[in-house]
Every structure is written in structure tokens, then in C-alpha cells.
Amino acid sequence: MNPNGSSVLHNRSFLRLWIARIFSTSAFQMLSVAIGWQMYALTDSAFQLGLVGLAQFLPMLLLTLPAGQIADRYDRRTIVYLCQLMESVVVLLLVLGSMQGWLGSLHLLTAAAILGACRTFEGPASAALVPDIVDREQLPKAAAWSASAMQTAMIVGPSLGGVLVVWGTAAAYIASLAALLVSTVLIFFVKTVHFVKKLDAVNMDTFLSGLRFVFARKIILGTISLDLFAVLLGGATALLPIFAEDILKTGSLGLGLLRSAPAVGAIVVSLILTRYSVERAIGKTLFAALVVFALATILFGVSHNLWLSLFALFLIGASDVVSVVIRSTLVQVNTPQEMQGRVNAVNSLFIGTSNQLGEFESGTMAGLVGAVPATVIGGLGTLVISVIWMYWLFPVLRTQNTYTAEKG
Structure with a gap:
């Protein structure tokens, strides 16, 4: 780990993007709480509540590949804006609809x-x-x-949303709208310096180019598929x-503590990593983080003890953020700007699918064998997957010393 080098936050565009992510992700978390709360209040139906998650997931499933094409053809800052x-x-319409x-x-x-x-x-x-606004x-x-921005939002967003709905869903929607507007203004002032526009004709070949690129490079395929299956089981x-x-x-107080513990662990470790970044023994560090997870x-x-459970969840969040940082950096460093x-x-x-199917898998397994066996089986499954990926399917991950990989 290396403590040297100026902070990336000295880059004003990255600082604006970082703050914008906190506000936008917090807004989305508040919206998830408020929409779910209002749906259940209107329908008193668990099925309708489940449809909210499905309504959010289906566009991701259908539009992800077109979204990638657009992100490589047009200014990314403008897309986010x-x-x-x-x-x-x-959200403004949700505010008006709730109030009226x-x-x-x-x-x-x-x-x-x-x-x-x-x-x-x-x-x-x-x-x-x-990668458009910071150096490699x-x-x-x-x-x-x-x-750290994502984990901060994961704590602030649901907690604030839960408090605000006590005063009505309109209050939660108004807070979400304010956070989104702050984020939008910040994004407007972000400046890119490395963006490379992709101008190839749109056809099936270019449409699937992202998938082909991933599957042609073991370091990237191993990285994102490891995330898919590890999160799916764990x-x-x-x-x-x-x-x-x-x-x-x-009760509910304990649930609040349990929900916060992983995010607290993630924030603590992500802040450490902003000072001491992992730059050597990348593969071994990734494997160690997955074992701890x-x-x-x-x-x-x-x-069966609350404090021991909180400690375990703290470790889950702390180890997970180490693997998240390593995996996201591996993907970004080994992908050309235009891709x-x-x-x-x-x-x-992959990440969205793992999160959605992971909740489904955990709930189904818990329904079959109980929550405790399901969680233990999930942990053992994650350990097995990690060993298989690191030693048999993608040994290049285990032996990776730096972030830069050879093609192939």
C-alpha cells in the first residue's frame, strides 16, 4: 500500500463528481424507501411491493447494452446530467401527486x-x-x-428516507428532489480531459462489442464474474x-444497527484505501478479502449475540469494499478509454443481476432450510467459488501483482 501522491480530491472535477454521487445515490435510496412505503400504504399488497423492485430491474436488463453504446459515443458528463x-x-411529479x-x-x-x-x-x-477526469x-x-461515496449514501439515504416518510411521502420526495438538483448542478460543472468518442457504425457487431471484449480478456471476465457469483451466494x-x-x-432498533454495520465497515476501510491504496499483490489481496467476506x-x-453479529457485518462490509475497489480498478485500468x-x-x-438474484437466492434458501443454514451455506459457497476462480478457472487473478494485465 502506498501513502504517497496528492489526493485525488485535489482534482476539482472529481471532487464535484464524488459529492454528486453522494447526493444522487442518497436521493435514489430515499426514493426506494418512499415509493415502497407509499405502494404498500395504497395497496396493502406484498406482491405490489415486489413489483416496484421488478419495475426498476427490468429496464436495467433491457437497456444496459444500449446504455454502454451511448456512453462511448456521446459526452458522458452530458449523459449523467x-x-x-x-x-x-x-420526482417533481411524485411530489405533486402526493400533495394533491x-x-x-x-x-x-x-x-x-x-x-x-x-x-x-x-x-x-x-x-x-x-477515467475521463483523473490520471491513470x-x-x-x-x-x-x-x-466511500456509495457507502455513505447507503447509510444516509435509507435512514433519512425512513425518517422523512413519518411526515409523509411528499417530504421524502421533496428531499430526494433537492438532492438530485444539487447533484445535477455539480455534474454540470465537471470537466473531462481524457474522453475518446467512439464513432463506429451501430450494428450487431458493435452492439455486442462490450460483451466480446469482456469475454476475450480473462482478467476482466474473471473479475466481474467473481463479483456476480460471490455476491449471489453471500x-x-x-x-x-x-x-x-x-x-x-x-426488533426494529436492532435491524437498524444491523443494516448500518456493513456500510460502516465499508466506509472505514474505503477511507483507509484513499490514503493507502493497494498497488502490489493485487490478486492475493483480492482473494484474502473474499476469504474474510x-x-x-x-x-x-x-x-446469536447482537455485538458479535454487528462485528461480523462490519467485517463483511470492510472486506467487500476491498474487493470492490480492486475489481473496479482492474476493470477500468484494463479497458481502453473508448470502451x-x-x-x-x-x-x-453483472452487479445488478447478482444483487437482485442474490436476494432471491437468499430468501428462497432461507424458506427451504431456514435463515441460519442458508447464511452459512452462502458463506461456504462464496469460499468455494473464490477458490475455484482463483485456482482453476482464472488463476491469472491470483497471480496478478499490479493492476495492468496482459491482453488475453
């Missing part, structure tokens, strides 16, 4: 789908924007700062309500 403007318009009383379940599902579509285009463009050697620290956080209510018996998941599964949008779109698709 326009997406956040459109999100602001949708005309919002129904169909309106909420439509809003969730449009917001999901906007985020689908915003995500790859925002991720690809980082600063990417590891930029990834660490980006991770999703203990989806079962936190069961642990809080039935196992630890801590898996063992901490198992520890959480067998724990960043398409490759980050594929990466977003």
Missing part, C-alpha cells in the same frame, strides 16, 4: 420504471466518467473514494429482518 434532470422531473392525492399504484410503478431506466443509462456513463495512476484512489444482508426479529430478537458471513450466520462505457455497462449488468 440529462439523466438526473429527467429523474428530477419524475392523485398518485396510484400504476403511477408509482411507472415512476419506478422510468427512474430505473434513467439509472441504467446514468450508471455506466458515471463509472466511465472517472490515480484510479485506485479514485475507486476507493467512489466506494447475500446475508437480505435476511437481516429475519435475524433481527426471530434470531437476535432485537466468506468467513464473516458464516460467523454472522451462527451468531469504458460498454464494459462498465456489462459490469453494471
Whole structure:
């Protein structure tokens, strides 16, 4: 780890992007809480509540590859800016609908789908924007700062959204709108210096070029597929309500603590990584982080003590952010500037799929064998996947010493 070098936050454009991400991600988290709360209040239906998540996920599934193409053909800053403007318009309508009383379940599902579509285009463009505004050697620290922004938002957003809905969903929507507008203004003043526009004709060959690029390079395919399967199996956080209510018996207060613990661990370690970036023994560090993640998941599964469970969740968040920073840096460093949008779109698709299916897998497994066995099995599964990836399928990951990989 290397403490040297000026902080990436000295780059004003990156600082604006970093703050904008905190505001925009917090806004999206508040919106998820408020829309879900309002949907359940209107319909009293768990099925309708599930449709909200589906409405957000389907646009990502359908639009990810086009989003990557657009991110490589047009100014990425402008894409993020326009997406956040459109999100602001949708949220403004939610504010008016809540205050005037005309919002129904169909309106909420439509809003969730449009917001999901906007985020689908915003995500790859925002991720690809980082190499456009910082130098190559600063990417590891930029990834660490980006991770801290995301984790900060993951704490602030749901917590603030939960508090604001007490005063009505309109209050949560207004706060989300304000946060989005702040983010939009900040994005407007971001300046790019490395962007390379891709002008190839649009056809099936170029449409699938991001997927082909990923599958042709073992270091990138191994990195993002490892994230897919590790998160898919190790999703203990989806079962936190069961642990809080039935196992630890801590009620809603305990649930709040359990939800916050992984994000706290992630913030602490991501801030350390902004000062001491991982620059050597990349593969071994990634493998060690995944082992800690898996063992901490198992520890959480067998724990019947709140403090031990909080410690295990802290380790889950801390180890996860190490692997997130290494994986995101590996992808960005080994992807040409003109391919960043398409490759980050594929990466977003893998991550989104792992998060959605991971919650489904955890819930299904818990329904079959119980929450504790499901969590332990998930931790063991993550450990097995890590060993298979590192020693059999993608040994290049284990032996990787620096972020730059040979092609192939």
C-alpha cells in the first residue's frame, strides 16, 4: 500500500463528481424507501411491493447494452446530467401527486420504471466518467473514494428516507428532489480531459462489442464474474429482518444497527484505501478479502449475540469494499478509454443481476432450510467459488501483482 501522491480530491472535477454521487445515490435510496412505503400504504399488497423492485430491474436488463453504446459515443458528463434532470422531473411529479392525492399504484410503478431506466443509462456513463477526469495512476484512489461515496449514501439515504416518510411521502420526495438538483448542478460543472468518442457504425457487431471484449480478456471476465457469483451466494444482508426479529430478537432498533454495520465497515476501510491504496499483490489481496467476506458471513450466520453479529457485518462490509475497489480498478485500468462505457455497462449488468438474484437466492434458501443454514451455506459457497476462480478457472487473478494485465 502506498501513502504517497496528492489526493485525488485535489482534482476539482472529481471532487464535484464524488459529492454528486453522494447526493444522487442518497436521493435514489430515499426514493426506494418512499415509493415502497407509499405502494404498500395504497395497496396493502406484498406482491405490489415486489413489483416496484421488478419495475426498476427490468429496464436495467433491457437497456444496459444500449446504455454502454451511448456512453462511448456521446459526452458522458452530458449523459449523467440529462439523466438526473429527467429523474428530477419524475420526482417533481411524485411530489405533486402526493400533495394533491392523485398518485396510484400504476403511477408509482411507472415512476419506478422510468427512474430505473434513467439509472441504467446514468450508471455506466458515471463509472466511465472517472477515467475521463483523473490520471491513470490515480484510479485506485479514485475507486476507493467512489466506494466511500456509495457507502455513505447507503447509510444516509435509507435512514433519512425512513425518517422523512413519518411526515409523509411528499417530504421524502421533496428531499430526494433537492438532492438530485444539487447533484445535477455539480455534474454540470465537471470537466473531462481524457474522453475518446467512439464513432463506429451501430450494428450487431458493435452492439455486442462490450460483451466480446469482456469475454476475450480473462482478467476482466474473471473479475466481474467473481463479483456476480460471490455476491449471489453471500447475500446475508437480505435476511437481516429475519435475524433481527426471530434470531437476535432485537426488533426494529436492532435491524437498524444491523443494516448500518456493513456500510460502516465499508466506509472505514474505503477511507483507509484513499490514503493507502493497494498497488502490489493485487490478486492475493483480492482473494484474502473474499476469504474474510466468506468467513464473516458464516460467523454472522451462527451468531446469536447482537455485538458479535454487528462485528461480523462490519467485517463483511470492510472486506467487500476491498474487493470492490480492486475489481473496479482492474476493470477500468484494463479497458481502453473508448470502451469504458460498454464494459462498465456489462459490469453494471453483472452487479445488478447478482444483487437482485442474490436476494432471491437468499430468501428462497432461507424458506427451504431456514435463515441460519442458508447464511452459512452462502458463506461456504462464496469460499468455494473464490477458490475455484482463483485456482482453476482464472488463476491469472491470483497471480496478478499490479493492476495492468496482459491482453488475453
